[in-house]
Amino acid sequence: MNSLQHAVNRRRLFTAFGSTLALCGFRSDVIERLSLPRGQEPPPTLKPKSRQILDNLVHSSDFSGAIPAGAVEVLSRSEATSVPDLMIRLLALARTYSHAPISNYHVGAVTRGLSGSVYLGMNIEIPHHSLGFSVHGEQAALSNAYMHGENGVAAIAVTAAPCGHCRQFMNEMSPAGEIDILVQARAPLKLSSLLPMAFGPHDLGFQYGAFPVRTRKLALPARPEDELVRAAHDAAEHAYAPYSRSASGVAVRTKTGRIYKGSYLENAAFNPSLSPLQTALVQLILAGEDYAAISQTVLVEIKDAKISQASVTAAVLNSIAPRVDLQTIPVEES
Numbered sequence: 001m002n003s004l005q006h007a008v009n010r011r012r013l014f015t016a017f018g019s020t021l022a023l024c025g026f027r028s029d030v031i032e033r034l035s036l037p038r039g040q041e042p043p044p045t046l047k048p049k050s051r052q053i054l055d056n057l058v059h060s061s062d063f064s065g066a067i068p069a070g071a072v073e074v075l076s077r078s079e080a081t082s083v084p085d086l087m088i089r090l091l092a093l094a095r096t097y098s099h100a101p102i103s104n105y106h107v108g109a110v111t112r113g114l115s116g117s118v119y120l121g122m123n124i125e126i127p128h129h130s131l132g133f134s135v136h137g138e139q140a141a142l143s144n145a146y147m148h149g150e151n152g153v154a155a156i157a158v159t160a161a162p163c164g165h166c167r168q169f170m171n172e173m174s175p176a177g178e179i180d181i182l183v184q185a186r187a188p189l190k191l192s193s194l195l196p197m198a199f200g201p202h203d204l205g206f207q208y209g210a211f212p213v214r215t216r217k218l219a220l221p222a223r224p225e226d227e228l229v230r231a232a233h234d235a236a237e238h239a240y241a242p243y244s245r246s247a248s249g250v251a252v253r254t255k256t257g258r259i260y261k262g263s264y265l266e267n268a269a270f271n272p273s274l275s276p277l278q279t280a281l282v283q284l285i286l287a288g289e290d291y292a293a294i295s296q297t298v299l300v301e302i303k304d305a306k307i308s309q310a311s312v313t314a315a316v317l318n319s320i321a322p323r324v325d326l327q328t329i330p331v332e333e334s
């Protein structure tokens, strides 16, 4: 069984029974405890009505890892609980998307945008490649909110306290440190209390962080009539690259015909930046697809910029979809 089938089965079990391994005959509380970070209590199992709503949502053909504000309200009422508590309960669903073949440590994250919609995220590890290309759960959830055009993020729930790398990444998404960090059975904390004396956009002379999503016009590439090229161009125009000014975007087409966009997301500390292929892979996995479905990939980036995503995109693509060529299109700033 491949990783996609594992993930899909985990998701089906979750939405059907509220536990990912319930069918194996174990008590659900024992199983959840086994699969959670040590010492963490399992979240309450979602009610059948809530699981039905989620089942319909995540298995719809256009699901993209977002739960719209209206559905969040319905779920919150169905669970008779607050939105922050609902976010904690949704972590088990987010974890079913985790691709962690190296660590087998499955992370789930759920962030709430200012619109009221919530966005799932999970960790992604790329086999046969540098660990530096891993995507952490918090990065996935926040990039998901970004790719949906949110104006900002108010809170993020995580299956375990965020690592230092993620605290730095979050600081770019909430430079004032206002975002609430929600971890089960602990009082909510502001990022500013988890990351005191933060280094961020202000230190490099910028007033704002990644949100709200902004557009930077780029010249049209050759063959702009190609839908995949247009998607990569659009992703590049929405990239957040204030430090290198090297905007880039990726578009991935799968055999189902769907197209997933990924914008480059930069960080003041450079290393926690997400490449456009990483943000596109988050979208692809949250839609329920897997690397084997990738049929075409396009990278659009600024010509002769200070940095390029071409080599790393090609290297990672070679690991996860070796028969798929990468088409790189340099464009001028307009």
Ligand SMILES: [Zn+2]
Binding pocket: 136, 137, 138, 162, 163, 164, 165, 166, 167
């Ligand atoms: Zn992390």
